[in-house]
Amino acid sequence: MVGKIVNRLNSMNDFSKKIIIYSSFVALVLCTLGVGVIIYNAHTDSTFSLQNIGSSLVHASIVLFSQFTIGSLIIDFLSAVIHSDDD
DSSP states (O other): HHHHHHHHHTTHHHHHHHHHHHHHHHHHHHHHHHHHHHHHHOOOSSSSSOHHHHHHHHHHHHHHHHHHHHHHHHHHHHHHHHHHOOO
């Protein structure tokens, strides 16, 4: 089963692969930033709470990654359908 998934991901077009790669990098940066804000908030004694901002950044990174991944899979599927009609 894992082999089928790996083979399918390897057969994707280059544009979809680039979307997944760049979105995973941006999501990783946002998630790291959000975790950094949460850790900073935990170790400071300020009256201004940054907990909501940090958790919103982590949530946004997860949503961003999932939307771009699903979008790139849809683009790959539609590209395969369009190119199969040409044959």
